[in-house]
Each structure stands twice: as structure tokens, then as C-alpha cells.
Amino acid sequence: KAGVTQTPRYLIKTRGQQVTLSCSPISGHRSVSWYQQTPGQGLQFLFEYFSETQRNKGNFPGRFSGRQFSNSRSEMNVSTLELGDSALYLCASSLAGANTGELFFGEGSRLTVL
């Protein structure tokens, strides 16, 4: 069974640009969550999508957005990139339950903003 797949694995952007990251969850999983990991702030929750609807949202500015498609694949977009957006972006998938089920993560997309 394939795990969570994130693309691209590495990317370099410049300030002011935008970026789109993709996440394909484990087959059958309907929930996709996104996290940002930085050395200073650690792991922080961005948002969660379930059945194409945002179910939960962290405390990030509106430059960070996401969506989920009918096949449960998800994308997140960061517009007007800032140096502080350099981070490892991790995607996690789970079956569905709001209170149950493990979350399985992908390998992450490492974004560098110059």
C-alpha cells in the first residue's frame, strides 16, 4: 500500500513569488492535514481538509491556502513568499474520524525562499 506522497520534495523560490505543493494521501484516506516545520517554531498545524471542505484551520495568514479534490488529493498554496516561509511542509492523511485514527505523514516538501 503506497504511503503519503508529496511533491515536489525540494524547491527554491524568491521573495514575492508563489508556490503550490501537492499531497496524495494513502488510498482510502479522506482527511489531509498540512503542517509547517521550522527550527524556531517547530511543527505547526496549517489546515485540514476532509471531503473537499476545510475542517480545521491553524493560525496562519491568508497567504497560506489549500484545497482538496474529489480524489482526496490536496494542494496548498503560499502566495507572496517571505523569507520566513522557508520550512519543511508536511502533509498527513487519515481515514476520516475526528477523534480516531492515526495520522500518517509524507516525506515533506522542503521550501527555501531566497
Add this chain to the structure above:
Amino acid sequence: AQKITQTQPGMFVQEKEAVTLDCTYDTSDQSYGLFWYKQPSSGEMIFLIYQGSYDEQNATEGRYSLNFQKARKSANLVISASQLGDSAMYFCAMRENNQGGKLIFGQGTELSVKP
């Protein structure tokens, strides 16, 4: 307020010995879940073990066990018979009631296994 606290930034353990990684949490919810993840230098977060707040028995998964002490709000990870491949960052995380995919993570513990 810090909701997940991992007080050990770094730890060393001898190969084949057992090691305990500490985690305390803070929540007012009665229903919650506790997770441990391993993150090698490659960056992937590897799921290790899960404990629900209503689970009466401590969770175990192979060499990993979770020492769940509800009254003390602690969820320590025990790794038995450490292996060199266990060297990595370890994160404790909590999901509060009805929060789905939203986990709150601790700052992590870097474990180094010595041959």
C-alpha cells in the same frame, strides 16, 4: 500555555539498552489522543504509536510502548533494545477532542544511539 512538553532536548543510549523519552501534556478535554512520531534526518515523520485517552491498556507496537499515566498527564515512550537506526528526533503529539487532523506537537527529543 505549552500543551505538550518534552523536557529532554537530547538523549544518548547505548545500543541494545532500553530508553524512555518523556512527554507531558495539558488538556481539559476528557477525550483525546496521544501520538509518538520519529523523524530521521531525511525529514519524514514516521508514526510509531497511538494511545487514546479511554484506552485502559498501554499501547505497544513491537519495540515501542507508551507508558500512559493519565492522572499525571504523561505519555512517555519506551524503546526497548535500542538499535543504531533508532537515532532520530522523536516527537510527542496530542489531538484534542474532535480536532481531526490537528495535532499539537512538542519540541522533540533528539535520540542518539551509541554502538
